[in-house]
Amino acid sequence: MDLKKWNSVKRSGGFKRKVKNNYNSLQSRTLIQSDRAQAGSAENRKGSVSHLNARFTNQFNQNSTIIPCSSFAEVEDSCLFSEDDDSYSSSENEDNVDKIDTSTKNDDFRDHYKKWAIDFNITQVALKQLNVILNKRMPCIVPLDPRTLLKSKKEIQIIVIDDGRYWNNGLIECLKTILQYLNDKPKSISLNVNIDGLPLFNSSKHQVWPILCNIHEKPNVPPFVVGIYEGTSKPSNVSAFFHPFVSELQELMSNHLKIASEDGVDTLIEVKVRAFICDSPARALVKGVCNFNAKHGCLKCTVVGEYSHKSHTVFFPKTDCPRRNDADFRSKKYGCHHKYDSPLLALPIDMIEQFPVGDSLHIIDLGIMKRLLIGWRDGNFGTLITKWPTNVIEKVSQFLLCCQMPKEIHRSVRSLKDLSHWKGSEFRTFLLYLSYVILKDVLDNAAYHHFLLFFSTVTICTSETHFQLLPVAEIMLKQFVDNYGKFYGQEYITSNVHNLIHVVEEVKRFGTLQSFNAYPFENKLSLIKRMIRKGNQPLQQIANRLLERQYNIEVENLINDTNHNYPTIKSYKYGSKLKTVIQLESFILSTDNGDKWFLTNNNHLVELRSATCNEGHILIIGNRIENLRNDVFETPMKSSYLNIFVIYENEIKQTEAIYNITDIKCKLVSVSYNSNIYFAPLPHTFKK
Structure with a gap:
């Protein structure tokens, strides 16, 4: 037996029990021999002991291997051990099972440890120091060098x-x-x-x-x-x-x-x-065409822009120019529009239709909505009819700070003072859930109804439930672009404003605005940037x-x-109140103020009170609103067509009702303002 196997065997419980039993047996034999020695002669005693030693030595030579030992105790232990003994075989099997179980646990620990280090972007310097600390407490549990652990x-x-x-x-x-x-x-x-x-x-x-x-x-x-x-x-x-x-x-x-x-x-x-x-500069780079702010910069139609010395930009006043097509693009029939041959021409793709300009992050959220808010706040449009005074700016800011959004909206909207630092998701939240409420009080009536053309079209394009209204949305968006110059100046119809006339066409081709926007890619870019820990390489x-x-x-x-089974229900006490949370596949409902409203398939407005599970089926107990629901606006279309309502907060009439999970049509975002409660749907929660 080699030293490594011996060290493993001698630590096992079975081996220790065997040593103890053999020791007791030898001790008993020694006592017997001692009693016999007292009755016999000294020579007989000597022969008896020699016979015992010879017998034991022969057994050791036949069944054991000489093992290098550091002490006499180890020599004694080795002499008491026999590989042919059944009790050793049992202890060795037990030890092997323990070793396999320990090895598996160690591997799992290292895997979880590696995942933690990657998820939280732990630097290798910090990880190396932590490895030293862990190995002091649990020797050799992780490699000392983090590059070995991470497999760099x-x-x-x-x-x-x-x-x-x-x-x-x-x-x-x-x-x-x-x-x-x-x-x-x-x-x-x-x-x-x-x-x-x-x-x-x-x-x-x-x-x-x-x-x-x-x-x-x-x-x-x-x-x-x-x-x-x-x-x-x-x-x-x-x-x-x-x-x-x-x-x-x-x-x-x-x-x-x-x-x-x-x-x-x-x-x-x-x-x-x-x-x-892509965004506009990247699209121009990829396609090998002139930039978005060039006179021939539109990727979808042959409109020719004009330069304005007032706005210092190229603007596009026409909306009815002929559309570009793939065959003419590959034949280079668009003159100044082309700069160089794109390497993507080698692919069997449509060089016009498969390059959408309607990315909602860049054209709508960080484009039109951001430009409108900055223009209303600072008054840097061509006309001043939409400029907000200081008290209105403060009023809007206070409204934004008081709004409570549902849990699906992870970023709260900040004050207008921080407008330059807003993220794209904040502009999106303002546009879809807050704009139609507050702008009615702070914009000129004509400017408000002009904005509703834009708002209604975006709302229609964010949910397949409203796709039957796409022909109407196309007309409304064209009206918005045509009348944009009346409120903000003709020379401010820039590339982003002009590209709005192509959005509905792309929604018909690709689906909802969320299905071809750049939000997932921007999140990945932020993750990539956090991977850099120093300036070198x-x-x-x-x-x-x-x-x-x-x-x-x-x-x-x-x-x-994705292995979870939805829906699930959970109830627990939060302070003195009983809180109920229903987790569905794409959203949650709870008794919290921001998450308790939903719309049923029969267009009933319901406030969640509690829920129970009956034979595997979740039943929702809620208060159905019996008040007459009013439209927030009636032009360019009734807001109820978009499932947007308003009720008077002080005159709410409620009736208790019970609903199944399948009765839910969508979750609603509620906004309180001037003793009214406004409701708008969360687009992604509509039943498919």
């Missing part, structure tokens, strides 16, 4: 492109890594592609241009990084920048994606490109962090999240 790559392959550097993560490899975790593998997938610039530091021009993708059929799968360009400006050699991506995409679109399975049968998945979702740092993550952590989290 020793070398990152970087491609030099002119003045920049490019790291290719691989489209095919990314898709295989993600899809292998999904149990229900789709027969075909369509990719949304995003290209955008991301400045890294405030004190330098360093920036990265990642190529991001997500799978449209799997909206909960986070976007993944295909490749990243890093330099002091945008990629100057667009062909070299896109070459690895285009090559892999051509292979996928021609031969499909092959996913190996455990049973040895390969799965072929068809791969298509759905849309390139930022591209290598990002590549290392992404490879350590290996996507499986995000996808495994997604799989765990």
